[in-house]
Amino acid sequence: MISVQDQPMAGSSPELQRSLHEILGGGILADVILWRRKNVTKAILLGALASWLVFEVVGYTLLSLVSNVLLLLISILFLWAKAAEVLNRPPPPMPEMHLSEEMIYEAAVLFRFHVNKVLSAFNDIVQGKDPKLFYTVALCLWLISMVGGLTDMLTLGYTSIAIILTVPALYEKYEDGLDRCVKLAHMQVKMYEAVYTECLNKYFIKAKKWILEKKKLITDV
Secondary structure (H helix, E strand, O other): OEEOOOOOOOOOOHHHEEOHHHHOOOOHHHHHHOOOOHHHHHHHHHHHHHHHHHHHHHOOOHHHHHHHHHHHHHHHHHHHHHHHHHHOOOOOOOOOOOOOHHHHHHHHHHHHHHHHHHHHHHHHHHOOOOHHHHHHHHHHHHHHHHHHHHOOHHHHHHHHHHHHOOHHHHHHHOHHHHHHHHHHHHHHHHHHHHHHHHHHHHHHHHHHHHHHHHHHHHHHO
16 A cells, blocks of 8 residues: 555554555546556557557558558448448448537537646746746656657657556555565665764864864964
């Protein structure tokens, strides 16, 4: 379990702790990331790998791939329909495809909500209202720029999907051992930090005494 607090007290209530599934939202997305819907997760990984191979290895562009797929699809359906007329068979089972006004409205509302959130955050940054948000966004953009200079968009997208669908699942599987390692590393860092702080304080105290002694000698002279 991942504790809400940095160091939970022994015998604390389970309500103070949240599982990784709950932290990820507890919905379908969390199930997919943690491999609780294995078929969906495998399909996403295979689809991402296939896309990377098609665009990076084979050399297809998005426009050429979409055009070829649509050409193949409509050719098969057209020949199927013509053969069905000749052989007195039912036509291809194609549902009626259309977008309803409700779907368009819901998509527009969702898009407007997220765009307004981004614009609000942008206004807070440019007006200096939220320095923490500014530093966070600046750091993220700098990291994206650094990573973007080392790889292309498709490779980065496939790598990100692979990490998202593997690291949380591995953490959930080996959660107890990893938590112990993290706590041990945290204790080591705290110990070295205390030693460093103590040595630094001693140095400043000695430097202050030396400065005071020098000032005293100058005033005596």
